[in-house]
Amino acid sequence: MMSILVGLIILLSVIVLVQILRVNELVSEVKDQDANEITDKDNNIQGILTFAVFGVLFLGFVLWQFKYWGVHILPPASSLHGATIDTLMNFTMGVILFVFFLTQPILAWFAYKYRGRKNTVAYFYPHNNKLEVIWTVVPTLVLTPLIIYGLNVWNDITGVDTTNSKIIELYAKQFNWTARYAGDDNTLGQANYKLVEGLNVLGVDMDDDSAQDDIVTREVHLVVNEPVLLKMRSQDVIHSAFLPHFRVQMNCVPGMTTQFGFTPTQTTAEMKEQEGEDFEFVLLCNKICGAAHYNMKMKFIVETQEEYNAWMASQETLKNTLTLN
Amino acid sequence: MQLNLKKNKASKQLLWIGIVSIVMFFGGLTSAYIVRKAEGGWLEFEMPVWFTISTVAIVVSSALLLFAAQNVKAGKSGTSLLLGTLLLGILFSFSQIQGWGDLVAQGVYLTGEGSNASGSFIYAITLMHLLHLIGGLIALTITTIKSKIGKYTKDNYLGIHLVSIYWHFLGLLWLYLFLFFTYS
Amino acid sequence: MSEHHKETFLTKYVFSLDHKMIAKQFLITGMFMGVIGMLMSILFRLQLSNPGESFAVLEFFLGEKWAPGGVLDPNIYLALVTMHGTILIFWVLTAGLTGTFANFLIPLQIGARDMASGFMNMLSYWFFFAATIVLLYSLFVESGPAAAGWTIYPPLSALPQAIPGSGLGQDLWLIAITLFVVSSLLGGLNYIVTILNMRTKGMTMSRLPLTIWALLIVAILGVLSFPVLLSCALLLIFDRSFGTSFYLSDIIINGEALHNTGGSPILFEHLFWFLGHPEVYIILLPALGIVSEVISVNSRKPIFGYKAMVGALILIAFLSFVVWGHHMFITGMDPFLGSVFTFTTLLIAIPSAVKVFNYLATLWRANIRFTPAMLFAIGFVSTFITGGLTGIILGDSALDINVHDTYFVVGHFHIVMGLSAIYGMLAGVYHWFPKMYGRMMNKKLGYFHFWVTFISAYGVFFPMHFLGLAGLPRRYYTNSAFPMFDGLSDINEVITFFAIIGGLVQLLFIFNFFYSIFKGTKATENPWGSNTLEWTTPVERIHGNWPGEIPTVERWAYDYSKPGADQDFVPQNVPLKEGETEH
């Protein structure tokens, strides 16, 4: 019934449209005009519209979005390297917005200014080597600092010294995260996917000495201003560990270990003060991994050393949970 | 005549560009091989003797085809040489299959428990080469029949020319793959 | 000429060897797929703006199984996103765009009677058609179509246990893409050889219209990159069907430990993006070519800096082969390699900037005739600027850490590749419609179509940057699972609103298209006052293009408003006057 109705409506609109077009063409015929010829009037209207829409409406919309939707942009980074990314981002954003607000108005203005008129002739201007050299060289000059600056930040982030970082493993599977602290020896015990069984959800090799003090948790607590090194593994498909507030992201790939080292600089409590009571640092999955990809999360909590110690004291080591049970 | 020449040139170019894309295909596969090998956990094994026989067969077949083309250009019949090429091509295919048998006997499997990417690559890549070669065999068969019924003359041997280009290319491709597997 | 066979319905419309008919076949198939792909995007946009709400349309199109109670199923959400991306990238903007304009324009603009091989050309269409059937069929299989994203990263795409779409649906996807690649290769070989060999007398490479340059370079890109996609897919097929371990390692799925070890999903990504990045230029370059032509004709001015335009095309094409790693900055790749890819990626901005400035210079002191085609071409320049600029952020490895795979990327690529290429394609259709069908498209509907499209397209894709900067990942079925995204619902509603408007107005275009084929006002031989050779052919379509001799070419294609000429255009086949110099 519904589909018949919809079909009827579509049919009717098509018929109406056809009729409108026919009438339109007939009127032109009577006036001895070609209905589809582009007239000076058309050029005028479209030229003005182009200026209004490209130059005013669109650019206004962009500004409007920055004003009203800019608040949704992530708060300043809560990590050491994140702050450098933010500065680089602001710098790059400044450059591209400058170019954007330079070129788009020119486009809109030219379209309006040079809208066609019968009896005018355009200016024959096939090339000008000097101009072309200028607009090859200028973008190059603008890009050079961007590239150098960007690569510097990249090298600092990827080359960060992790010798004193606390090691934590993030283990991804469909559709949740598990964390493992390396324990007092700060060395993760070996793991093998064939050992995953029952309580040993990470497949840790309990014959390995360094595995004994490892601690498996369902949320991650970090000490503010203390460096950590996250090591990622995956059990099934590719996932991606994404911590937007820390500007951290790294894929979790089955069959290999990836890592990302960083230092949190703000506690959850401080962030709550700044962003509201509901604020939490979260870990998201950012690589399509299946039906519940949108729902793969884990809480990250940044706190003081004392709070951290208190929490840690309540956690069980693997030796206790796996071998003694 | 003028138009014909243009058409001949176009056909040859079509083939050559097609060959370029086949090269890219095998380039993709062999670079995957290199990348994967560099990651370790790679099973080393002996290349089967049958693959050496394949190599000899395809080199000789190319030589025969060269003579066949020369004969036709000189106005003589190339049928028997073409037939020889075709038979050697079939021998090549046969030896490939035998080579796979050897590999299995050595414990190199395509898939399953105990298989290793090195083996899987060999099977996949040689299979792909063989598929391209079967296309060549079909073309050779048609050419041989056409030659038999006298379709080619001193001035009109485009078919043989095209088949030659493709066949020599397949030979070179095999040589590349063989050396690549042996020495990479 | 022997080309003038008697035509039956079957040889004229179905198994046609005529490049013009094959072009129309590509165009109409592409438009059909475009409607389907767009419809899909509207269906999943409804879920994103109104998560968990029931919609009758969802149930109408997807049925009780995939949209139980009118609410989209999460697996089907991913399947729709995957098919949407696949259809638009490959079916609409690769085959639909290149297939149409390469087939239509190459012989006409270089002065040839047909393609080098009409038969291969026909085969190219029929492979494409078969691919279309297989892909569409996959929409109806029990476990649903492929759902691992258009990038089909394994292991997700390799394991049916991981997502239902990776069962039969993924097999059909792979078959469809293989057929598609064969079609593209057959087409590409033909385009290259035709352009290199069949140009009419006087049509030197330096007199080629920019459309032809762009199509030539696109064909070369395709011939070099599509086979690599095939090799990448081949190994995936082996992993899926024969149990090899090219891409699989140490996997437990559904509680079952697989035997595969030693494979590397990263290897897949390298092979995939070696095609994947050139592919986005395969999409973009034809649009650049078309837009150059349309802007020049309707500005009544020569394209500014012809040589620089060709040079920029070549440079962009070349660079597109050495930037694929920018899709993989956060896969744990060697940081030095990341630096190299950042460097090469940002280099592409230079030739792109040159193109933009040359377009602006072409418009400067022009005498612009605002045809609908021209409006789309100007729209292209705008989206090309906007999308190109956000690319500078994504290409910078350090910045990519936090925007990779977020909606920022979705906004970026839709604007720079999706919108730009669609605008280029629409500009091409409006511009060459009179030559394709001998009639004019209705101009008023064209204007209406453009303005609604332009406004709603920016309305859809610009706000996505803000979603991305808020940290929202792409390919999320809903963003209501994280309280941090709660504030984004108004943005999502705006996007969906514009998506629906923008989608509906495309139906108006399709109406205009078919109406004009049958009822449009009759076109003259050269309605736009254009210089290129296709406008010297008669309005009536004939096999072989020119009734008599093929015209010879005496000058470049851009003598518009040349001082001393009688009109504001001088067709390419008009000999130079006494004392007149070229350019």
Ligand code: HEM
């Ligand atoms: C009505 C117009 C369109 C709308 C509303 C739309 C909307 C979207 C949205 C929201 C997504 C992201 C979904 C997600 O990540 O969860 C998406 C993905 C995508 N779209 Fe569009 N799109 C449109 C047109 C286009 C066009 C013209 C192209 C051509 C390039 C295109 C290509 C893609 C691709 C490649 C993806 C990625 C698919 C994937 O993640 O596997 N879309 N589209």
Ligand SMILES: [Cu+2]
């Ligand atoms: Cu995920």
Ligand SMILES: [Cu+2]
């Ligand atoms: Cu890319």
